[in-house]
Amino acid sequence: MSYTPVNKIRIVTAAALFDGHDAAINIMRRILQGKGAEIIHLGHNRSVKEIVETAIEEDVQGIAITSYQGGHVEFFKYMKDLLEENGCGHIKIFGGGGGTILPGEIEELHNYGITRIYSPDDGRQMGLEGMIEDVISKCDIHLNGKAEYATAMKLGEVKDVRKIARQITNAENGQAPSALQTGGNIPVLGITGTGGAGKSSVTDELVRRFLQNFNSKTIAVISVDPSKKKTGGALLGDRIRMNAISHPRAYMRSLATRDDNTALSHHVQEAIDICKDAGFDFIILESAGVGQSDASILDYCDVSLYVMTPEYGAASQLEKINMLDYADIICINKFDKAGALDALADVKKQYKRNHGLWTAKDEELPVIGTMASKFNDEGVNHLFESLLKVIEKKTTINFGEFHFSETAKVSQSIIPAKRVRYLSEISENNRNYDQLVKDQATIASKLYKLEGSLEALAGKADEALLEVIRGQITFYTGQLTPVSRKLLQHWNDKVTEYSKDYYEYTVRDKVIRQEMFSKSLSGTRIPKVVLPKYRDWGDILQW
Incomplete structure (x- = not known):
């Protein structure tokens, strides 16, 4: 049991x-x-x-x-x-x-x-x-009660993450935290998007830039992943992508939705309030992968970021995405994929329609292409700068001086989109050539046998039978490529040429003579090129 x-x-x-x-x-x-x-x-x-x-x-x-x-x-x-x-x-x-x-x-x-x-x-x-x-x-033990510890943290954390973590656990277990100080103006950035769009990678890059550029600021990340309806279990795997989160000024908590058909946990607001009470300067809320209609993250954040990829299907699909109506910034991640520039243009067109910005310039729209997997990506730099400006505009919070280039250039990926399948094309070409050789060798073998049969039966068999054989020879000869026919026609000449003492060829009207044999110490003549002694045309052609 x-x-x-x-x-x-x-x-x-x-x-x-x-x-x-x-x-x-x-x-x-x-x-x-x-x-x-x-x-x-x-x-x-x-x-x-x-x-x-x-x-x-x-x-x-x-x-x-x-x-x-x-x-x-x-x-x-x-x-x-x-x-x-x-x-x-x-x-x-x-x-x-x-x-x-x-x-x-x-x-x-x-x-x-x-x-x-x-x-x-x-x-x-x-x-x-x-x-x-x-x-x-x-x-299977119940984690209950206040997190009061006799010893100080040895990991060098700025905040008492043990207390914060236990408060969030208590909230998830139905024990609402009491007397939280949440009155401060602490901005919350909500990041949402489809599953597999790279939300965690984008989040990690934003966290890295925040910690590197604001040396006294702290950040909390609340990440939500879906629970399985069948088992109740959950894979909270966002930390695999979080390389910058292991930092004294950073805290991260993963939450399972503990419900189906939802992108956020029911205890997200309590987790945010606990992080605000702890005095974090900036909070990021990352949702689970969402569908086209979901916009629930807007209820919990001051600034929203929608992360998508160029692979959304037809342009008409953009009309169904709710977050394109409400997101403060739209991030098209994995911008190295084929069709990324077309996707950027389509999303900008849709953004103009949704917001009635018919006369706005494309470069003024908050739609940014990024490659979060690339180190120091210019698109992510531009995204981070844009987020800081929106946060300041909507919450009046200014984290400090921070500058990037005014325009985000389109970054070139390590492997250009047009050459993503370059190695595959080479291997496919090799496989196709091998198959061609195999097919041509099979045809040549049949021709060899038919020619041998015709020679053996000449004058001995019924003329009708010989005519059938000649018809088959004509048919299979037509199946050979010009290159294959040429190789077979000149094979005997090639054998004769390589069997001579010297091989002669002409370069610019000058005859070059190449010795085809060398002598061993015992005086044995050793050929420099030894051709196979095949008789079957198929074997010869394959060689």
């Missing part, structure tokens, strides 16, 4: 530092999701500091790690130490690494306080689902 958890379970999953094997942890986190857990997945090659910081900020019950890199004893012990030092020793640690973690090392880690390291024997006895249910049952 499978275990049914009582509480909402949140677990951080990752593969250890210097470990590029993420197949195992991906299997485990998928089964955990299937059991109803909310998984904050970090991917592979993650350090202890990153994992512990994430676990504390996300207020999880457990951490699940796969480690195949050999340094597991130090890795897990340091993780336990860092959790204890930061007052979060209640977070349980689970791990596995197949045969790389020896039984003696497993016992040592268990004695040190690691909740469970699973061995290959455990896998055979319990099975995958048995191990996952063991993790679920051990993590």
Whole structure:
């Protein structure tokens, strides 16, 4: 009988530092999701500091790690130490690494306080689902009460992220926070868009620029991902793209919608209020992937950013997107894709229609092409500058002096859109050539056999039969390409030429003689070119 958890379970999953094997942890986190857990997945090659910081900020019950890199004893012990030092020793640690973690090392880690390291024997006895249910049952604890810690944070965070994280957890569990100070003018940027448009990558680039340019400012990111209707589990995977968020002045919290057919959690406003109460200077709210009609993020933000890609279908589809009516700025991400410039023109036309800006110049419209995956992308720089101007206009908040070039140039991608399939075209061409050679060789073999049959039956068989053979020879000869016919016609001449002592050819009326044989020390004549002794025309042509 499978275990049914009582509480909402949140677990951080990752593969250890210097470990590029993420197949195992991906299997485990998928089964955990299937059991109803909310998984904050970090991917592979993650350090202890990153994992512990994430676990504390996300207020999880457990951490699940796969480690195949050999340094597991130090890795897990340091993780336990860092959790204890930061007052979060209640977070349980689970791990596995197949045969790389020896039984003696497993016992040592268990004695040190690691909740469970699973061995290959455990896998055979319990099975995958048995191990996952063991993790679920051990993590099924209620995180309740105020976050009061005797020790200071050792991770160097500017804010007490433990307290912030627990307040948000309490809000998700139905315990509304009391006496929050939310009166300050703290701008909230709402980022929404279709699934896979690159919202997290754009968010990460905005966070990076904010932290780099405003040295005294703090930022909070609230990211929402959908819960599965069938299982209740969720993959909160936005942190995989968040490379800039591991910073003392930054805080991030991932929320599951815990409902279907919605792009935001019901506790988004409480999470925003808690971050405002904590005194963050800037808050970003990122929604889950939305459909054409969704504009719910507008209820929670001061400034809205809609992220899309050039691959939206026909231009008429733009007329159905609600956010094109309301978004302060529209970002066309993945601008290196084919058709990006056409998409930019179409979106600008639609923006003019929606807002009645018939005489506005295209460069004045808040529609910007970006490549968030590219370092220091000019489009993202222009987007960041535009957002700061809109924030100042709508909230009167000015974070400080910040300048980029006045116009955003269209950036060239590493591989131009017209040459994205360049290597594929080369391989296709090679495969097509190989197939052509194979087909031509088959035809040549049939011709060789027919010519041999005609020669053998001449004067012995009925004339009607010979006529049929001649007809087949004519047919298959017509199937050969001119190049194939030429190669076969001159094959015997080529064999004769290469068999001579000298090969002669003319360059600018001068005859060049090339020796075709060399002598070994024993006086043996060794040909420089040895042609195959094939007789079948198909073999000759293929060679």
